[in-house]
Amino acid sequence: MTLPLSRRALAMGAVAAAAPAAAQQPTALTIATGGSVTSLDPHYFNAAPNSALATHFFDTFTRRDATAQIVPNLAESWRVVEPTIWEFKLRAGVKWHDGRPFTADDVVATVERVPNVPNTPSSFAGFLRSIARVEVVDPLTIRFHTRYPNPILSNDLASVFIISRHAGMTTTEEYNSGRAVIGTGPYKFVSHSMGDRTVMERNPEYWAGPQPWERVTYRFIANDAARTAALIAGDIDVIDQVASSDLERLKRDNRVRVAETEGLRVVYLMPDYSRTGPVPGVTDNAGTPLPRNPFHDVRVRQALNIAIARDAIASRIMEGQATATRQWLPPGTFGYVNDLRPAAADVDGAKRLLAAAGFPQGFKLVLTTPNDRFPNDSRIAQAVAQAWTRIGVQTTVEALPWSSFSTRGSRQEFGMRLTSWGSSPGEASYTLANILHTYDRERRTGASNAGRFSSPELDAMTQRAQATMDDDDRRRQLEAAVRWVAENAPIMPVVQLMHSWASKRNLVVTPRMDERTTALEVKPA
Known part of the structure; x- marks a missing residue:
């Protein structure tokens, strides 16, 4: 067998000095992420940074690999018994961090807990909405009886972290303290300082085999330049969300290795639909709140939508690290529409639509955005504000830290928001069910529909598609x-993001389409 060049070079070095090379193998890893983690509770907030950290401590039922394909995890096999019955065989010999065995009852406990976590900004309950009943056949066999045929149940379950009956049926506060962070995952909890770092140690009994890192420090550094500087200085081993302005420079630096992939995250705009009357931050040109919510008029939404210069945002602000889009998935994914491409900004057409909607002189609004959630988030918002101001909608930008943005946004405090969403299953139904379906806590629909959009027509289209095998x-x-x-x-989708990581040269990062940054994807070169 002929080895690739990089492996031949490594092998030659190993022959020359096998013992010294082994001695130099790093055993600790420090990661700096730009995504703010808001809780250690794996069921509290369906947000990528939280899920990325949870992956170290907890396992999901099934798992998505780096290319978003479903592979076995705690469930090692599954089959469809009937259109509304799925049977899963659980992995034998799996233990919780405290040594107790993992069984089917822990899966039942997880299904019970997820929809009942209080005050969640974005619930995981939507992934379980189709499940009517859980049947435990034996300690390692479980059947899910669904309310309707669900062709992607195995994909849905890849988003839900499994907690234990004996230690996990507790409060979010107990997780944040670390006391309830007892999972089956590859790392054990050591310490956590909210907004700063989480420290973990290798789980030597991990069912898939121990990881290469004895100790991992997972840090939060919001500022792009600060993350890059820490990497160059040698203080950090791996960074994510590499600033587009730094990317080419890092690619030329022989101390650094860069990994990139096309992502599943879209940056989009969403108005408030929860009110029929005055909307926060929306006024006439004199500053008086509008008596009615303008966003319920499709012409106003269309005007704002066609005014955006998406190509300019992708090329100038994102510097090629994003693609202009009118939908929420990249080409090749399930539900992507090939002929639905972004058009050039239409200022005159937007003005005509506003006039037809009763706003010939436009109005004023505040566009709220996070400033530390994804690359160039507040800069994208500024570009959108300039585009809307050109059509007569005088727009100012309010930029907030993600922790504040997510909490306030879940309470419908914003008239217009710029945010993002990662469709980790790689199917269009994920966004339709969670972002655009009418919010209903009991039915577990619209779990992340913070704008509270509601359309019976779109709901019906979504439900039919979800039940089609x-x-x-x-x-x-x-x-x-x-x-x-x-x-x-x-x-209003704006751009689809590319994802990038940079590491020290002696490390290799496997880039993930779902953008999760974990120690599991980092190996010695």
């Missing part, structure tokens, strides 16, 4: 729903 038929239905959203603009 035939892939070709489901794809056609999802594409029709994507077209509906593009035409009616309840959300």
Whole structure:
């Protein structure tokens, strides 16, 4: 067998000095992420930074690999018994961090806890909405009885972290203190300082085998330049969300290795639909609150949507690290519409739509954005504000830390927000069900619909697609729903992000389409 060049060079070095090379192998890893973690409770907030950290301590039922394909995890095999019955075989010999065995009852406990976590800004309950009943066949066999045929149940379950019956059925505060962070994952909890860092140690009994790192420090550094500087100085081993302005320089630095991939995260705009009357931050040109919510008028939404110069944002602000888009998934994913491409900004058309909607002189609004959640978030918001101001909608930007933005946003405090969403399952139904479906806590729909958009027509389209087992038929239905959203603009996708990581040269990072930054994806070169 002929080895690749990099492996041949490594092998030659090993022959020359096998013992010294082994002695120099690093055993500790420090990661700096730009995504703010808001809780250690794996069920509290369906947000990528939280889930990335939780992956170190907890396992999911099934798992998505780096290319978003479903692979076994705590469930090692599964089959569809009937259209509304799925059977899963659980992995034998798995233990919790405290030594107790993992069983089917822990899965039941997880299904019980997820929809009942209080005050969640974005619940995981939507992933379990189709489950009507859980049947424990034996300690390592479980059946899910669903309310309707769910063709992607195995994909849904890849988003839900499994907690134990004996230690995990507790409060979010107990998780944040570390006392309840007892999982089956590759690392054990050591310490956590909110907004700063989490420290963990290797789980030597991990069912998939021990990880290469004895100790991992997972730090939060919001500022892009500070993360890059810490990497160059040698204080950090791996960084994520590499600033587009730093990327080319890092690629030329022989001390650094860069990894990139096309991502599943879209940056989008969403108005407030929770009110029929005055909306926070929305006034006439004299500063008086508008008597009615303008965003319920599709013409206003369409005007704002077609005014945005998406290509300019992708090329100038993102410097090629994003793609202009009118939908929420990249090409090749399930439900992507090939002929639905972004058009050039239409200022005159936008003004005509505003006039037809009763706003010939426009109005004023505040656009709220995070300033530390994804690359160039507040800069993208400024570009959108300039585009809207050109059509007569005088827009100012309010930029907030992600921790504040997510909490306030879940309380419908923003008239217009710029945010992002990662469709980790790689299927259009994920966004339709969680962002655009009518919010209903009891039915577990619209779990992340912070703007509270509601359309019975779109709800019906989504529900039909979700219950369609035939892939070709489901794809056609999802594409029709994507077209509906593009035409009616309840959300306004702007750009699809690329994801990038930089590491010391002696490390290799496997880039993930779902953008999770974990120690599991970092190996010695």
